[in-house]
Amino acid sequence: MIQAIDLTKRYEDNLLALDHLNLDIKPSQIYCLLGANGAGKTTTINLFFNFIEPTSGSAMINGVDCAKDPIAAKRHAAYVSENVMLYGNFTARQNLDFFTTLAGRKNLKKEDYYMVMREVGLPERAFEQRVKTFSKGMRQKLGIAIAILKQAPALLLDEPTAGLDPKAAADFIDLLFKLRKEGKAILMSTHDVFRAKEVADRIGIMKEGVLIMEKTREDLQYEDLEKLYLKYMEVS
C-alpha cells in the first residue's frame, strides 16, 4: 500500500536528505520510523505527498507513483502532522467539512461529522466551537477525524503524538489500533521509542537519510528498543 523504492532526495544545497529508502507497508500494518531530527523522516512523508519531488526512485501509494500522478496518489492517503493547524475562525465541524470536501467526500451530514468527532474523542461541546480555542490535543484529534473521514487506505503521520499529554497520547494510540483493524496501512514518524514499540508492526531507524535498521514486532519482542536506538545513533 505504501511503498518507497530507492527513494532519494538531494536538495539544491547538495544535502542528501534521503538515500535510497526502501519501504513496503501492507494494509493493517503500522510502520514506525524512528530517528533524530534531520534523519529524513519528514522528508519521506513530504515525498509521499509530493510536497517535494524525489531526486530518484519512487514513492508509491496504492500502486500510484506520487511524483507522476500526485492527485491520484493523494486520493489514497491521509495526512496528520506533528502540529495539526486548522482555520481558527471556523468551528470544528466547519473545518471538518472543508477538508473532507477537498478530500472528495461530499454530501456528508452534520451527524456524520459529529459521529467521527465522537469517535476520536472530542467532547460534544467542542463540535461547534471555534478551533482557535482548541488545545493541541484537541486539534490533533480533529486532524485524525479529517484523516478518518477521508476514508483513505493509507495514513501517513508525522510525529502525531509530539507534545501531547499522556492521556491524549494513549487515546491516540487506541485510535491507531482501531484504524489498523479497519485495514489501514499506517506510516508514522516519531521520536517516541516506547509508543513505537507499543504500536508498530515494524520499526525502522533512520540516520542521515539512510534506513539503518528495520525490525518487526517479533524481532523486537525480547530486545530493548531504546538501547538499540541509542546504539544505532551512536554508531557513526
Next chain:
Amino acid sequence: MIWTIAKKEFLEKIFDFRVTISFVIAIILATVVSVVVGDEYATQKAKYDAMVAEAQGIGKEIKVYSQFRSEVVLPPSPLCVFSKGIDLPTPLAVPISPQRVPKYDVSLAVENPLMKVFDSLDLVTVFRILFALLAILLTFDTISGEKELGTLRLLLSSQVSRRQMLVGKAAGSIMVLAAVATVTTAFGLLTVQAFANLLFSFHQFVQASLFLVTTILYLTIFAMIGTFTSVICQRSSTSLVLALFAWFFIAVVQPEINTFLASELSPVSKLEEIQSALDQPSQAVYEEFGRLEKENASFLNDPTGYKKRFRGVHLQTGVGSAKIYPVVTDGDFQFLEYLIKQVALQRKLVDAASEEWRIYHHLYIEPLDKQLAIRRSLDNFSPAALYRRAASLFSSTDIVHYEGFFDNARKYRNECVAYLDEKGVFTSNAQLYFSRLNKADVNPVDTERRVAQYQADKNSIPWVEQQSPLDLRDAPVFRASTMSILTLIERAGSTFALMLLYLLLMAALTFHYVEKYDIR
C-alpha cells in the same frame, strides 16, 4: 474543489476582524467622497438648469437676427461621482458666436486641464489607491500565510493541486473585493440620485456597470500582485513589504510620473504666448474698425450728427453691431458708407475667428494631442493609469467626452454662421432694411442701388423695427451626442484588454512560482 476553497477564503476574509475594520474605514471614506461629490454634482446640476433656462429666455426675446446669440452648456455628468475626469469646470458655458470658434478657453487653463498631476477626490481615486491597498492587504499572505499558519500541508495533502488551491484562494479574495466594490459603487450611485433627485437612465446604468467591472478587474490585478509576492516569499512579512512597494509604485507613483514625463517631453506653449497669438487676427480687424472710425470721426463726433438724425441706432464694432436696426429717415451718404464698410469688416471678423482657431489648433491642440499621445503610451504600462482612463471614459468625464462636446459646439457654430448668412446678417441691408427685404435682396448691394432703394422706400418705411420676437423655429439646434454603449465598449476595448493582459501576466507568473514554492 476551487469553489470550496474560494468559499472558505471568502468567509474567512469577510469575518476577519482586521479585514472588516479596513473595509469599514474604506467604505466610510468612499461614502464621504460620494456625499461630497454628490453634493457638488447637485450644485452643478442646479447651475446648469439655471443656465439653460436663462439661455432659453434670451432666445425668446430676440427681435433681429443679428442678435441671435447662442450659448451651449456642457452638463455635468451624473457619473462624475466615480471619476471627475479632466479639470474643466462644469457646467461649462460656451458662447456660440460668428466671431469665435468654440474651444477650451485658454484663460480657464490655469493648469493644463487635460493633464492633471494630482487627482480629484472621487471614487476612482479611492478605488485606485485605497482599495488597491486593501487588495494587497487581503492577499499578501495567500500562500505564505497558509504556510505560517501550518494549514498549507494539510490543504495540499488532499486532492487539490497547488494551482487549484491558488485559483480558489485568489477567487475568494476577489469575491470579497468585488462585493465591497459593488456595495461602494451602488452607494455612490444612490448618493448622487438622492442629492440630485434624478433617476439614472438605462444607458447610465450600463456605464456604471462597466465602471464596476473595470474596478473589479483593476482590484483583481492587485489581488494577483499580493498573491504573487506571497508565492515568491517564504515569510509573509517579506511578502507584505514587497507587495506594499509594488502598490505604492503602481497605484500611486507611476500614473503621476507618466503625466509629468509627458508634460516634459512635449511641453505646451505658455498660456500668455498662446493668448497673444490668438488675439492677432481679430486685432487686425479691430484696428481696421478703428481706422474707419477715425476716417469718419468728423461725422461721428458731429454734435448734430447721426444720433440725432437716425433714431435707435446703436453702433458697436463686431458682428451684428446694431441692436435695433433703424431705417435712415434722412439720407446721409457718409453714414451709409460708414455702415457698409463696417459690415464688410464684420465678415472679416468671422474669417479672423477661423484663423484664430487654426492658430489655437497649431499652438495648443497639436502639442497637447502629442502630449496626450505620449502619456497614453506611457499609461499603457500602468494598470492604475489604464483604470483611471477607463473609469473616466465610463463616467463621461474624459477627454474624448469633452472633445466631442467642443466638436459638436464647433459644428453648431458653423450651422449658426450659415443660418445668419442666410438671414442676411452680414449684409448692409440687414442693418438697414432688416425685416422688409426678402432673401433675394439681402445680398450685398452697391451703395448707389441701396441708397436709391432707400430713397424710394423712405416715405413708406420710416422705421423698420421688429416689434415681436423672431420665429426661430428654423434656427439650428445644438445636439449633444451621447456615446452609444457599443462605442463606449469599443473605445475602452484596448484599455480593458491591456488590463486583462497585466492580470494574465501576473497570474501566469504566480502559477509558475507556486509550483516551485517550498512548503517545507
